[in-house]
Amino acid sequence: MSTVDELRCEVADLHRELTRYSLVIWTAGNVSARVPGEDLMVIKPSGVSYDDLGPDTMVLTDLHGNLVEGELAPSSDTAAHAYVYRNMPEVGGVVHTHSPYATAWAARGEPIPCVLTMIADEFGGDIPVGPFALIGDDSIGRGIVETLRDSRSPAVLMRSHGPFTIGADARAAVKAAVMLEDVARTVHFAHQLGRPDAIDQQHVDRLYARYQDVYGQ
Numbered sequence: 001m002s003t004v005d006e007l008r009c010e011v012a013d014l015h016r017e018l019t020r021y022s023l024v025i026w027t028a029g030n031v032s033a034r035v036p037g038e039d040l041m042v043i044k045p046s047g048v049s050y051d052d053l054g055p056d057t058m059v060l061t062d063l064h065g066n067l068v069e070g071e072l073a074p075s076s077d078t079a080a081h082a083y084v085y086r087n088m089p090e091v092g093g094v095v096h097t098h099s100p101y102a103t104a105w106a107a108r109g110e111p112i113p114c115v116l117t118m119i120a121d122e123f124g125g126d127i128p129v130g131p132f133a134l135i136g137d138d139s140i141g142r143g144i145v146e147t148l149r150d151s152r153s154p155a156v157l158m159r160s161h162g163p164f165t166i167g168a169d170a171r172a173a174v175k176a177a178v179m180l181e182d183v184a185r186t187v188h189f190a191h192q193l194g195r196p197d198a199i200d201q202q203h204v205d206r207l208y209a210r211y212q213d214v215y216g217q
């Protein structure tokens with residue numbers, strides 16, 4: 001199987017995680033993966049039901065969003081994904097959802113504060129808000145890159161819109177989207193009862209370093 005075919009399978013499968021964790025409704029949301037070593041990416045088609053997504057319906061584009069291979073038009077967020085790949089060479093996967101709790105923080109334009117060890121582990125600090133940007137050109141991509149370039153967070157809450165997450169590969173970006181919604185919900189609950197304390201920066205740094213370098217198999 002070619003690398004592109006493998007990525008078609010992987011990206012199609014990863015879309016099922018978005019529905020499994022209730023991060024998306026209808027046809028909203030999308031996952032993409034960079035084709036390693038090529039100026040290409042695999043991304044969800046525009047406006048297709050999650051039930052109908054499979055390897056064959058995934059779309060191959062260049063890193064300017066031009067269709068290279070596939071029957072269907074690429075996701076309407078393709079320009080944003082492509083901009084991220086062009087400007088952040090370390091990124092191999094991008095995810096966008098309107099998951100409700102994370103999007104509620106985006107609606108208020110409020111960063112999710114680092115008040116849980118899980119946020120320090122996964123995001124390395126507060127989860128930042130990106131600028132308001134209209135769809136249709138590079139504005140969303142530029143906002144994502146400008147916000148995440150100097151942040152340890154793999155997630156940005158685009159103001160009045162919703163989250164974008166990045167990762168070394170598409171699976172890592174999906175994991176960030178799932179974790180983001182979980183902490184967005186928990187910190188929302190905490191805020192109903194008062195203001196939780198921020199974790200000291202030195203503890204955030206230690207948690208982040210340990211989790212990123214040591215945790216897991």
Ligand SMILES: [Zn+2]
Binds near residue numbers: 162
């Ligand atoms: Zn959107």
